[in-house]
Amino acid sequence: MTKLENISMIKEANIYFDGKVTSRAITLADGTRQTLGVMLPGDYTFNTQDAEIMEMMSGELEIRLPGEEWKTLHTPETFNVPANSSFDLKIKTVTDYCCTYVEA
């Protein structure tokens, strides 16, 4: 269990795909922007603006990154997504994640 100290947070959730993907935005003390979210089983495509570092805290999924083949990832695992791209996910079990935005 990790305790984040001295952060700011947007109280309201981001809700996507009828609530099967939800997240809340936080900013760490050093200014790093993250979202903490949960993805329920299903198939999703996400578009990025900033590059993202995705840390899996629970769950299992299949991912297809731009120009790559599908691969299976189990927690604990981290993957990187390029800026201005899109990626596909097949969530196999409920996935708790932390997404860190990497500014250009």
Added chain:
Amino acid sequence: MTKLENISMIKEANIYFDGKVTSRAITLADGTRQTLGVMLPGDYTFNTQDAEIMEMMSGELEIRLPGEEWKTLHTPETFNVPANSSFDLKIKTVTDYCCTYVEA
């Protein structure tokens, strides 16, 4: 949109009902303990330890509090739940909530 400043947070989600109810625990600067969560449509029973103040930020639900009849609540709405009790919810549309724990 409400920005919470100078809070602490447990990074990992609380996951209930196969992910249909999820939340994360935060502590406000004044020590108040809250969870921010999302409930997907479904029927749920929750047990309380501390008394709770439940603020709906989105969604519609039916609730049956201890010793009361079912009633329908629409956002924005707040309801109070006694300590050491249980209550029933029928979530009608995705509900974003903030639960504040009231210490005895």
